[in-house]
Amino acid sequence: MSEFIHPNLTQPQRRGLMFVLSSPSGAGKTTMSRKLLEDDDHITLSVSATTRAPRAGEIDGRDYHFVDNARFDAMVANGELLEWAHVFGNRYGTPRAAVEATLHAGRDVLFDIDWQGTQQLQQTEAGGDLVRVFILPPNMAELERRLRSRATDSEDVVAGRMARAATEISHWGEYDYILVNDDAAQCLAEIRAILAAERLRRFRQLGLAAFVRDMLGVAG
């Protein structure tokens, strides 16, 4: 007869974490997020709401929830956003319900948000579940080259984002991990390593004490 092991004790359960990627515009957050999501089944992207117009190729509900100003106002008024901010002349915010549902299911949530949103998330009850990663470009010329080569924004928009880059970068000290996205494959490997280590943090492994007690055969 095989030994009965309580399913909850075969492996400690894990508390979902909130994994934030921030950077100056164009440093590579979206690129890294997409690659991470491709082969990690335990993390879900928080799809932000924004008043910005969709870029070519962006899909409503996948890349953003594209909303008008009136809808964004209502989301703010109804407390539907966990955080929101003005960024580059538009408003962006994190819908609360999807994040809470994902975390309650024990899954991780990936955020592609700016430093203002990160500060706000840090101040919520779930601040302890936050892992903050800031991505730097290798240099400012390369940042500008990437913004231009993406070919999604007008000259004015690119210039505006470059003008804000130094302010964005000045918040690097508020993050837990700082990466330089020079080689994309290396940057992705570093992001995966951070995520793997953070998932193993003792306080995130719920039921660990019971698991160890059971393993050692100590009566609980």
Ligand SMILES: Nc1ncnc2c1ncn2[C@@H]1O[C@H](COP(=O)(O)OP(=O)(O)OP(=O)(O)O)[C@@H](O)[C@H]1O
């Ligand atoms: N390591 C890299 N080497 C070269 N190009 C890269 C690298 N990482 C990203 N890129 C390119 O740089 C451009 C900007 O990247 P991406 O859109 O991911 O930036 P972002 O940080 O998400 O910007 P935003 O904040 O505006 O959303 C894209 O064309 C992307 O393919």
Ligand SMILES: Nc1nc2c(ncn2[C@@H]2O[C@H](COP(=O)(O)O)[C@@H](O)[C@H]2O)c(=O)[nH]1
């Ligand atoms: N505070 C928040 N910032 C957000 C959110 N979603 C995206 N962003 C940030 O906005 C800029 C511009 O994004 P883009 O798609 O127009 O290039 C970038 O830094 C994003 O990280 C959000 O929900 N809250």
